[in-house]
Amino acid sequence: MKRSTLSLIIVAIILCAAPLLLAAAKIGDPAPAFTATASDGKTYKLADYRGKYVVLEWHNNGCPYVGKQYESGNMQKLQKQWTGKGVVWFTILSSAPGKQGFVTASDENAYITKMQAAPTAALLDPSGEIGHLYDAKTSPQMVVINPLGVVIYDGAIDDKPTTDLADVPGATNYVSLALEQSMAGKPVATPATRPYGCSVKYSDSSH
Amino acid sequence: MSVRKSHAGLPRAIISVAAALALSSIQARAAGTPIPHGTLELIAEKQWVAAGHPFNVALRFELEKGWHVYWVNPGDSGEPPRVTWDLSHGIKAGAIEWPAPRRLGASTIVDYGYEDGVTLIVPMRADANLSSQNPVQITASVKVLVCREMCIPGKAQVSLTLPVKLQSPPASAQSTQFFTEARKAWPRPAPASWKFSIAQTNDSFVLTANLGHKITGAIFFPLAESQVSNAAPQTLVTTGMGFTLTLRKSDQLLKPIARLKGVLVLSGEQPYSIDAPIGKPVATSPPGSK
Numbered sequence: 001m002k003r004s005t006l007s008l009i010i011v012a013i014i015l016c017a018a019p020l021l022l023a024a025a026k027i028g029d030p031a032p033a034f035t036a037t038a039s040d041g042k043t044y045k046l047a048d049y050r051g052k053y054v055v056l057e058w059h060n061n062g063c064p065y066v067g068k069q070y071e072s073g074n075m076q077k078l079q080k081q082w083t084g085k086g087v088v089w090f091t092i093l094s095s096a097p098g099k100q101g102f103v104t105a106s107d108e109n110a111y112i113t114k115m116q117a118a119p120t121a122a123l124l125d126p127s128g129e130i131g132h133l134y135d136a137k138t139s140p141q142m143v144v145i146n147p148l149g150v151v152i153y154d155g156a157i158d159d160k161p162t163t164d165l166a167d168v169p170g171a172t173n174y175v176s177l178a179l180e181q182s183m184a185g186k187p188v189a190t191p192a193t194r195p196y197g198c199s200v201k202y203s204d205s206s207h
Numbered sequence: 208m209s210v211r212k213s214h215a216g217l218p219r220a221i222i223s224v225a226a227a228l229a230l231s232s233i234q235a236r237a238a239g240t241p242i243p244h245g246t247l248e249l250i251a252e253k254q255w256v257a258a259g260h261p262f263n264v265a266l267r268f269e270l271e272k273g274w275h276v277y278w279v280n281p282g283d284s285g286e287p288p289r290v291t292w293d294l295s296h297g298i299k300a301g302a303i304e305w306p307a308p309r310r311l312g313a314s315t316i317v318d319y320g321y322e323d324g325v326t327l328i329v330p331m332r333a334d335a336n337l338s339s340q341n342p343v344q345i346t347a348s349v350k351v352l353v354c355r356e357m358c359i360p361g362k363a364q365v366s367l368t369l370p371v372k373l374q375s376p377p378a379s380a381q382s383t384q385f386f387t388e389a390r391k392a393w394p395r396p397a398p399a400s401w402k403f404s405i406a407q408t409n410d411s412f413v414l415t416a417n418l419g420h421k422i423t424g425a426i427f428f429p430l431a432e433s434q435v436s437n438a439a440p441q442t443l444v445t446t447g448m449g450f451t452l453t454l455r456k457s458d459q460l461l462k463p464i465a466r467l468k469g470v471l472v473l474s475g476e477q478p479y480s481i482d483a484p485i486g487k488p489v490a491t492s493p494p495g496s497k
Contacts, residue, residue: 199285
């Protein structure tokens with residue numbers, strides 16, 4: 001075997017194994033860096049938003065737990081409320097091609113228009129790379145990153161792990177709590193919760 | 208809900224036949240009610256209720272191939288079925304007796320649940336002063352999430368009417384097999400001679416079991432969420448007398464816990480319940496403890 005082929009194979013193995021070797025983002029750790037193409041056609045790099053709060057929202061438009069947040073208007077309200085305060089909000093789509101919840105850029109743009117959603121951008125992650133970097137298990141899993149680039153919240157959107165629209169008004173929203181507490185200079189009281197919802201539909205072959 | 212409504216215009220004989228059929232069919236087993244990709248039935252183990260004696264009913268989920276519902280701890284995604292009871296006066300419902308689940312899912316996301324169907328037995332109590340004049344009515348309003356690749360939430364209301372008698376009731380022929388099957392999968396307290404201890408490192412719990420015999424496989428199902436990583440491989444090392452099983456801690460476990468409760472499934476054996484303090488060796492939970 002030629003030396004160059006061998007090194008290519010080694011590089012390929014390392015690339016493939018990297019997301020497994022790197023521990024997933026944990027509370028208090030630096031948020032793993034990523035670059036992604038969004039449904040608006042632009043490229044977004046997490047590193048460009050150092051100095052701002054960043055919210056990551058794992059999304060799947062066919063998931064009833066996501067449906068609960070969007071049909072009630074709660075997710076859109078949160079997006080508008082927090083981006084209005086300078087927070088960067090990335091909706092992330094990690095369903096693999098051929099899997100439930102996979103969308104093209106134009107599908108996602110149509111959804112955003114229809115639902116009047118207001119994220120900063122909807123990042124297309126069909127390889128599941130960003131999902132695996134953050135060990136995203138469910139939609140709607142939520143991550144909050146502080147201006148220093150540190151993960152300060154990872155988990156569920158709220159404390160009502162149901163698909164019932166009626167549960168939205170009385171729920172404690174962990175994302176808003178984390179942002180409010182951190183912006184007030186306080187530690188986040190509930191930094192990690194079980195991220196309830198539908199499983200993220202990664203490609204079967206990705207790791 | 209009464210089958211004795213008057214139906215003016217229908218010949219009396221037809222009404223009585225129809226009423227008799229309706230009564231016999233609802234006596235021990237309600238008809239399957241549709242839920243997403245399956246049906247739900249409320250079934251009774253015995254033909255009637257004896258005043259002052261406990262009895263069992265069960266929620267029987269039948270699902271299309273490959274669809275699943277969840278255990279009490281659903282794992283990384285999903286949620287368990289939730290039941291609200293509406294019961295005749297003098298009847299009280301106990302907690303669901305969850306059969307041991309299976310690990311469902313791929314490498315990075317693991318759920319705990321039941322594929323293709325499950326029977327969830329619920330113990331009931333009947334007051335001693337129930338009158339045989341009044342059949343008892345048992346209604347369960349169930350919210351359930353049914354998933355395969357995608358998840359569909361469903362709601363169903365299922366009911367059962369059971370006569371009340373003084374004598375102890377015979378088994379219901381249609382239901383017996385479901386109750387027998389369900390009980391095979393129930394976790395039982397492990398034998399008192401078995402010793403379990405749980406030590407911990409920064410990122411793992413290490414369950415050591417001394418059973419007095421060799422085993423070939425072991426899977427632990429944590430009863431509570433957010434204690435053990437669901438997707439992490441459980442590393443089994445067998446010994447002549449038992450095994451050690453290393454369970455990675457959940458990323459959501461931010462405070463120390465004193466005990467680990469769960470279900471242990473050993474290859475070829477019935478499931479056992481474990482409730483052990485973390486730190487020093489102990490026997491398993493006594494019968495009936497949760």
